[in-house]
Amino acid sequence: MRKMTKIDIITRPGKLEELKEAMYAIGVTGMTVSQVFGCGLQKGHTEVYRGQEYAINLLPKIKIEIVVCEVPVEAVLEAAKKACRTGKIGDGKIFVYPIENAIRIRTGEEGDIAIMDPEDVEK
Amino acid sequence: MRKMTKIDIITRPGKLEELKEAMYAIGVTGMTVSQVFGCGLQKGHTEVYRGQEYAINLLPKIKIEIVVCEVPVEAVLEAAKKACRTGKIGDGKIFVYPIENAIRIRTGEEGDIAIMDPEDVEK
């Protein structure tokens, strides 16, 4: 089975649309989005959200989970950095994890095929 | 320490009850449920939710996280596929991850024992 990887992107809620388009442009076939609260401690720094300043922040963020196999991890990282970077504190973090298997429930297919577009699988 | 595994099931919100019962039936002792939004891009296909059609969908899904050790991963996959499959687009995906350790906070127990029913551990 080819190596699969999960990428978690934690960024500003306002970046979802741009990120989604950037991911589809490089061939990502799906993603899972959650609303989370992010905490970052930075000595002497604060983050601004809707005009208010926070020191030990607990700010609304989105977490986007993306599993890839054919699309290179490096391509996801580059596209995500490009879509989410403003250069200001609060742009967020990306975490990369190993994954052992993927299954498409509808068909029972396992491995890389489970996360490929069914149109391409059938071809 | 015996190998532990995390299984993420992303499926239709309406399947939670059935899935929960299927998991308990095979000996799973706990699960963590989140409300998420799922995005799947399928060329030429659409998914229907509450009578509306979506192309690049961002649909309400549930994510169920299950950590197992004694219960075989294969048993979880089979039971989850059975509980969640309707045969229609939108049935969802399952992802399988390695895990290094588990801790029961109440007692400090680590490893497989942390996710066993305390009744069985004490016996």
Added chain:
Amino acid sequence: MRKMTKIDIITRPGKLEELKEAMYAIGVTGMTVSQVFGCGLQKGHTEVYRGQEYAINLLPKIKIEIVVCEVPVEAVLEAAKKACRTGKIGDGKIFVYPIENAIRIRTGEEGDIAIMDPEDVEK
């Protein structure tokens, strides 16, 4: 690249503040918090939430995700157990996962540096 680890803590919502302070005290620089529902099956036991008793429970919990590199995993586990333990059923679980990489979106930095306080990185 030094080994990085993700720690998921699933515990009572009321423990967030205490946990946050405990984590910052040992040098953790960030965390991601989600609202989840926890299911735990315990033969013959029930968990109490707001005066009500639940058998097969589906109770509000919080999930805290913490990625560390410099701070030892063992220190996080000890501090989390201390902050979250009441000794009663419902204290929760901790799960430990391997992680392959971390990226700071603002600067593009990768690895352990991505999760260090920028103040310390610049020094």
